[in-house]
Amino acid sequence: MSRILILFFLFFSSYYALSQHSTGLIPIEKFNSDKLGAQPHCFAFAQDSRNAIYVGNKDGLLVYTGIWRKYITDNATEIRAITIGNDRNIYIGNQNGFGYFTPNDTGIFAYHPLDTMLTKEQRSKIENTQIVISKDSVIYFNAGKFIYKYYKNNLSIIPLDDVINNMTVIHNRLLITIKHHGLFELKNNKLTPVIDNSKYFIEDKGEKVFKILQYQEYAKNKIVYLSKAQEQYELRILNLKTSKSKHFNTQLDSLFIKFKVKSLLNISNKLIALRIENKGIFIIDMNGKFVRKLDVSSGLQSDVVENMFLDKSNILWAAHKTGISRIDIFSNYEFIPLEKLGIKNSIEDIKLFNDTLFLAVQDQLSYFKNLDYTNKETLDLEDIEELSNPKSLPITNPLSFGKGCYGLLNFESGNHKSLLFITMDNIMEKTLDGSIKTIYNNSGYKLFQDLKDPKRVWVSLYPKGLASIYYDDDKWIDEGEVENTSYEIYDINADKNNNIWLGSSGLLKLKSPIFEDHKIINSTVIQFDTTNGLSPNDAYISYRVGDDIVFASADGLFEYSEEANMFSKSDYFGEWMKNNFTFRLHKDKHERTWAICYPKDRSKVYIKSIIANSEGSYFVNTVFSKQIKAQRFLAIYPYEGGMIAAGDFSIVKFNNISKIDTLSGVDIFINKIEKTGKVPLFGGNFTNKIGFICKNQDNNSKPILDYKDNNLVFNFSGISDKVSSGIEYRVWLEGNDEDWEMWDDKTEFRFTNLHEGDYTFWVQARDIYGNLSSKLSYSFTVNPPWNRTIWAYITYVILLGAFVWGAIQYSTRKLKKIITEATAEIQEQKNDIEEKNEEIVSSIRYAQRIQEAVVPNEKIMNKSFPDHFVLWKPRDIVSGDYYWMMEKGGKHILAAADCTGHGVPGAFMSIMGISFLNEIANNPKVQNAASALDMLRQNVITSLNQEGSETNTKDGMDMSICVYDFKEMKMEFAGAYNPMYMIRDGELSIIKADRMPIGIHERDKAPFTNIKFDMHKGDVYYILSDGYIDQFGGPKGKKFMTKRFKKLILEIHEKPMAEQREILWNNLLEWRGDIEQLDDIIVIGVRV
Structure with a gap:
C-alpha cells in the first residue's frame, strides 16, 4: 500500500499567469537525424497557408506535415534562409545562391534558381545568402553587400555600403541595420534612416560599431533591440518616432554580462525568447520578468540553438546542429517528473492547507521551499537553476517521520482548521500553528467529513471496516466502529438524505445514521452487488452532483433508482463516460468537475473538464491525455487559478483554466500517392488554377488513370496544435467502400485492382484529445480496359x-x-x-x-418463449432448414439447423434430425447442449454410413442449440458452425460456435464446446442458418453478410418480436430484389 506524505510549499498554487516563474516542464517534441531523414543541422523555418512547416537544412529543404519529407537538389543545399511569398512559393537562400521551390504538375516540389538571371560577374559577388524576406509581392534576398529584389519575374540589385546585421518587417516596414551605418527603411529601392543613427554608435576596440544588433517588434512604433558595448549585452526599447531609447529592465540583466545573446524573438506580444550562446533559450515576459528556461534538462534537443521560429499555432520551433525542437510554449499545462523531484513512489492524494500543498506519497514527510523570485530585481544563474530544478526537503517531526501516509482531509469546524492525514499506524492532525498530534489510533484508507454534522469524520479502516471520530472543544472523540461493515472500503460519500455510501467491491449504504452520546444507534447497512445491476468485482466511487449522486467504476458511470432498488448505466456526463473507466472525480469552487478517466483498453489516461451548460446538460472536454502502459493518475486537486493531478509518473499542473475548453486545431495532409509500379501520381501539394499551393484539390485537376494503373497507395499525415498528441486517422474510398474505415495510427493505405469508375479518397485525422481535422479528399477516375x-x-x-x-x-x-x-x-x-x-x-x-x-407449432413455442419470433422460409415447398424445441426438467431447449441441401433431400435430412433430437433429449446420458450435438453427430454418421472416404457423402447439418433455464437465469449454448447473437444493454456479442459440422469431418472425434453464462432480463438472443446472410442482392448483387445482419438487429432489437420478424423478412425481400431466394432461411429470436 503506497502511503506517505510529502509537503509542498506553494510553488504551484501561486502560478497561473505568464509573468510568474515556471518550475515545470512543457511539452517538447524532438527530431534528430533519424526522424528528419536528413543531416541534423538545421538553420531556418517558414510556414505556409496549410500550416505545413518548411525547414532549411544542410541537405536541402525539409517539409513537416506530421511526418518529414526531404527535397534535395545539387544547387539547393545548406539552406540558411527561407520565406513564403504571396504567390505561396517557398523562397530560399543558400551558400550557392537563391531561388524558390514550387510544385510541378504532379505536386512534387521542384527547385527554380533565380541567381541564374544574373550575369556571371554578378553571380561571382554572391556570398552566402543569409536573409530572405517577403513583403507584399516582393522577395528580398541578402547576400554580402547586396540586396536582390525579385518582383514579377524580374530580378534587380540594390547595392549597399556594408553588410547587413539584420533585416525584418516590422509594422509593414522593411527595416535594415547595416554594419557601421545604422538603421534604415528600404522604400522605393532607397534606404531612408529610421532614426538619428549618429546617437547609436560606440567605439569598440577602436572600431565604430552601431549599437543596434538584433531587434523585434515590441509595441506600436517601438522595437525591443539587442545592444552590445564592451562585450556586455543589454535589451533596450527604441521609439521609432522620437529616436529615443531606454533600458529594458529584465531579471536576466546580470546574465547578459556573462553570456552572449545571439538573437531574440517576440512571441505573440506576450513573451520574448532570448537565444543565449550554448545555454539554450530563456523566456521573459513583456515586463522583463523571467518565465522559464529551455535547455537539454527541460527537454530541448540541444543547448546550442541556431534559430527560433513561432508558427501560427504559437508553437516555438528551435533549430539545432543536432536536429529540431518543437515547443508548446503556451501549453495550458506543465509537468514535473517525480524523479526530478526526488520522489520514488506514486502520489495518491493532494490537499492545500495553510498555503502549503500536501501530497500523500511514500516513505517520508517532505516539503518544497517557496521559490517566488517575482519581485527580485535580477536573477543569477544559480537562482534560475534553483527555480528550474525543485527538490523536496524532509520534515523530521518524530510523530510522523517514516510513518507513511495514504489519505488527506481538510477539516474545518467553526474557527478550527486543520489537516488530517492517515499514517501506517494512526490518524494525525496538523494545525495552523504547525503542530502535529495523533487523534485516532487506527490506520485507514479514506477520511470523509460528515455533511450533516461537520464535526464528525468518517474513517474507512485498514484493513476492513468503518468508524467515526468527533471533534469537540479541541478534543477528538472515538465513536467506535460501525457494525456490518467488515469490508475493504475505498471511498466514502453522502447523499442529500445523509445516507453514507461506501465504495468497495460493490457498494454499501449506511442508512441515515443517528448518534446518541457518540454511539450510532441505527446501524442499518445495505449491500449492493450484481443482483442490483452493478458490474461484478468492481470498485466504486460516489460523486455528488447537486441533489443527485452517481457512481463511477471501471465499467462506467452508474445511477441508483431507490424505487426499483437497481443501478443502471448513467449518461449524466455523456455517452463516453457512461461506458468507460472513471477513476477520480473532484469539483472545484467554480462548479467545474474534474475527472481522471481511462478508455476500456486502458491505453490512455485522460483528464476531463466537465461544466454545466445552459441547457441543463454538460460540456465534457479532454484537457490532458497521455499514452500509458502502467502509468496512472491517482490524485486530482483543483485550486485557485489552476489544477494539479499527480500519480506514479509525474505531477501535471494546469495553469490557464479559462482556455482549457478551447478545442485544438488538427491539420491533415495527403503527402504522396503512388500508382501501379510505385509510379508517382501525386506529390503532396495541391495547386489552384493560377498555380498557387492550396489546401484542397482543384476541381479541374482530377486525374484520369489507365486501367493498368488501378493499384494505388495513399500516404497521409496530420499535425495537431498540441505537441506530441498521438494522431490517428480514418480513410474512406468513396466509390469502392460503403463507409469509413476504423481509426488507426497507420499513415498509409493501399487499394488494389480497382474497377473502372469515379473515386474520391477521403482522409481525416484526430489527436489524442479527440479533436478532429477537416476531411481532405482526392478524386480520380479509372478508365475501363479496352475490351470494356x-x-x-x-x-x-x-x-x-x-x-x-x-x-x-x-x-x-x-x-x-x-x-x-x-x-x-x-x-x-x-x-x-x-x-x-x-x-x-x-x-x-x-x-x-x-x-x-x-416442428413446434406457435402454441408450443409461446408457452416456453412468450416473447419470440420464428422466421422460417423454405426456398422450395419443403425445407432443409428446421427448428426444434422441447421442455425438459424446467429447462427449455431450442435448436435451429441447416441440413445439407434444400427441397426434398433437405427435408428428409430435417425429419431425421428432428427424430434424433427427440430421442437424444430423453437420453439420461445427455447432460448439456454440447453432449447433445456430440450424440446427434454420431447418429448422423452412423445413419448415413459415412466412413470418411473422399468418395463418401459429406452430408450433415449445421446447428445452434440453446438451453434456457429461466428459473436460474442461466443459458447453455453449443453450435456446429452456426453462432448465437446476444444483445445486452444495447451492445451486441457473438457467442461463437465450433468450426465443424454435424456429420463426417476431419475433427469429428472432437467434442463440441458447451458454453454456459448468466442471462439478464431484457437480453435478446438470435440463432439462424446461413440462408439469410448468404442471400445475394443489393445494388451490386453482393451477399447480405454478417455485418449488415448485426447492424440490422441492433437497430430493431428493442421492437416487439413479431414486428422484428416482419422487418427482417421485408428487409431481405427489398435486398434481394429480382434475385430469387437462394437457400432455405430460418431465424429465431427470443427476448428474456
Missing part, C-alpha cells in the same frame, strides 16, 4: 449482329422442317410431363404438411 470501352462494345454488337443474321438465315430453313416433325412429339411429351409434375407436386405438398407437423 464503348468502342469495344460497338464492335461486339456489329460482329454479333452479322453472325446472328447469317446463322438465322441458315438455321431458319433447317429448323422449319425439324419443327414440323417435332411439334407432334413435343405435345405428347408435354402431356406426360404435366401429369407426372402434378403427381410430384402433390407428393411434395403432403411432405410439407408432414414437416410442418413435426
Whole structure:
C-alpha cells in the first residue's frame, strides 16, 4: 500500500499567469537525424497557408506535415534562409545562391534558381545568402553587400555600403541595420534612416560599431533591440518616432554580462525568447520578468540553438546542429517528473492547507521551499537553476517521520482548521500553528467529513471496516466502529438524505445514521452487488452532483433508482463516460468537475473538464491525455487559478483554466500517392488554377488513370496544435467502400485492382484529445480496359449482329422442317410431363404438411418463449432448414439447423434430425447442449454410413442449440458452425460456435464446446442458418453478410418480436430484389 506524505510549499498554487516563474516542464517534441531523414543541422523555418512547416537544412529543404519529407537538389543545399511569398512559393537562400521551390504538375516540389538571371560577374559577388524576406509581392534576398529584389519575374540589385546585421518587417516596414551605418527603411529601392543613427554608435576596440544588433517588434512604433558595448549585452526599447531609447529592465540583466545573446524573438506580444550562446533559450515576459528556461534538462534537443521560429499555432520551433525542437510554449499545462523531484513512489492524494500543498506519497514527510523570485530585481544563474530544478526537503517531526501516509482531509469546524492525514499506524492532525498530534489510533484508507454534522469524520479502516471520530472543544472523540461493515472500503460519500455510501467491491449504504452520546444507534447497512445491476468485482466511487449522486467504476458511470432498488448505466456526463473507466472525480469552487478517466483498453489516461451548460446538460472536454502502459493518475486537486493531478509518473499542473475548453486545431495532409509500379501520381501539394499551393484539390485537376494503373497507395499525415498528441486517422474510398474505415495510427493505405469508375479518397485525422481535422479528399477516375470501352462494345454488337443474321438465315430453313416433325412429339411429351409434375407436386405438398407437423407449432413455442419470433422460409415447398424445441426438467431447449441441401433431400435430412433430437433429449446420458450435438453427430454418421472416404457423402447439418433455464437465469449454448447473437444493454456479442459440422469431418472425434453464462432480463438472443446472410442482392448483387445482419438487429432489437420478424423478412425481400431466394432461411429470436 503506497502511503506517505510529502509537503509542498506553494510553488504551484501561486502560478497561473505568464509573468510568474515556471518550475515545470512543457511539452517538447524532438527530431534528430533519424526522424528528419536528413543531416541534423538545421538553420531556418517558414510556414505556409496549410500550416505545413518548411525547414532549411544542410541537405536541402525539409517539409513537416506530421511526418518529414526531404527535397534535395545539387544547387539547393545548406539552406540558411527561407520565406513564403504571396504567390505561396517557398523562397530560399543558400551558400550557392537563391531561388524558390514550387510544385510541378504532379505536386512534387521542384527547385527554380533565380541567381541564374544574373550575369556571371554578378553571380561571382554572391556570398552566402543569409536573409530572405517577403513583403507584399516582393522577395528580398541578402547576400554580402547586396540586396536582390525579385518582383514579377524580374530580378534587380540594390547595392549597399556594408553588410547587413539584420533585416525584418516590422509594422509593414522593411527595416535594415547595416554594419557601421545604422538603421534604415528600404522604400522605393532607397534606404531612408529610421532614426538619428549618429546617437547609436560606440567605439569598440577602436572600431565604430552601431549599437543596434538584433531587434523585434515590441509595441506600436517601438522595437525591443539587442545592444552590445564592451562585450556586455543589454535589451533596450527604441521609439521609432522620437529616436529615443531606454533600458529594458529584465531579471536576466546580470546574465547578459556573462553570456552572449545571439538573437531574440517576440512571441505573440506576450513573451520574448532570448537565444543565449550554448545555454539554450530563456523566456521573459513583456515586463522583463523571467518565465522559464529551455535547455537539454527541460527537454530541448540541444543547448546550442541556431534559430527560433513561432508558427501560427504559437508553437516555438528551435533549430539545432543536432536536429529540431518543437515547443508548446503556451501549453495550458506543465509537468514535473517525480524523479526530478526526488520522489520514488506514486502520489495518491493532494490537499492545500495553510498555503502549503500536501501530497500523500511514500516513505517520508517532505516539503518544497517557496521559490517566488517575482519581485527580485535580477536573477543569477544559480537562482534560475534553483527555480528550474525543485527538490523536496524532509520534515523530521518524530510523530510522523517514516510513518507513511495514504489519505488527506481538510477539516474545518467553526474557527478550527486543520489537516488530517492517515499514517501506517494512526490518524494525525496538523494545525495552523504547525503542530502535529495523533487523534485516532487506527490506520485507514479514506477520511470523509460528515455533511450533516461537520464535526464528525468518517474513517474507512485498514484493513476492513468503518468508524467515526468527533471533534469537540479541541478534543477528538472515538465513536467506535460501525457494525456490518467488515469490508475493504475505498471511498466514502453522502447523499442529500445523509445516507453514507461506501465504495468497495460493490457498494454499501449506511442508512441515515443517528448518534446518541457518540454511539450510532441505527446501524442499518445495505449491500449492493450484481443482483442490483452493478458490474461484478468492481470498485466504486460516489460523486455528488447537486441533489443527485452517481457512481463511477471501471465499467462506467452508474445511477441508483431507490424505487426499483437497481443501478443502471448513467449518461449524466455523456455517452463516453457512461461506458468507460472513471477513476477520480473532484469539483472545484467554480462548479467545474474534474475527472481522471481511462478508455476500456486502458491505453490512455485522460483528464476531463466537465461544466454545466445552459441547457441543463454538460460540456465534457479532454484537457490532458497521455499514452500509458502502467502509468496512472491517482490524485486530482483543483485550486485557485489552476489544477494539479499527480500519480506514479509525474505531477501535471494546469495553469490557464479559462482556455482549457478551447478545442485544438488538427491539420491533415495527403503527402504522396503512388500508382501501379510505385509510379508517382501525386506529390503532396495541391495547386489552384493560377498555380498557387492550396489546401484542397482543384476541381479541374482530377486525374484520369489507365486501367493498368488501378493499384494505388495513399500516404497521409496530420499535425495537431498540441505537441506530441498521438494522431490517428480514418480513410474512406468513396466509390469502392460503403463507409469509413476504423481509426488507426497507420499513415498509409493501399487499394488494389480497382474497377473502372469515379473515386474520391477521403482522409481525416484526430489527436489524442479527440479533436478532429477537416476531411481532405482526392478524386480520380479509372478508365475501363479496352475490351470494356464503348468502342469495344460497338464492335461486339456489329460482329454479333452479322453472325446472328447469317446463322438465322441458315438455321431458319433447317429448323422449319425439324419443327414440323417435332411439334407432334413435343405435345405428347408435354402431356406426360404435366401429369407426372402434378403427381410430384402433390407428393411434395403432403411432405410439407408432414414437416410442418413435426416442428413446434406457435402454441408450443409461446408457452416456453412468450416473447419470440420464428422466421422460417423454405426456398422450395419443403425445407432443409428446421427448428426444434422441447421442455425438459424446467429447462427449455431450442435448436435451429441447416441440413445439407434444400427441397426434398433437405427435408428428409430435417425429419431425421428432428427424430434424433427427440430421442437424444430423453437420453439420461445427455447432460448439456454440447453432449447433445456430440450424440446427434454420431447418429448422423452412423445413419448415413459415412466412413470418411473422399468418395463418401459429406452430408450433415449445421446447428445452434440453446438451453434456457429461466428459473436460474442461466443459458447453455453449443453450435456446429452456426453462432448465437446476444444483445445486452444495447451492445451486441457473438457467442461463437465450433468450426465443424454435424456429420463426417476431419475433427469429428472432437467434442463440441458447451458454453454456459448468466442471462439478464431484457437480453435478446438470435440463432439462424446461413440462408439469410448468404442471400445475394443489393445494388451490386453482393451477399447480405454478417455485418449488415448485426447492424440490422441492433437497430430493431428493442421492437416487439413479431414486428422484428416482419422487418427482417421485408428487409431481405427489398435486398434481394429480382434475385430469387437462394437457400432455405430460418431465424429465431427470443427476448428474456
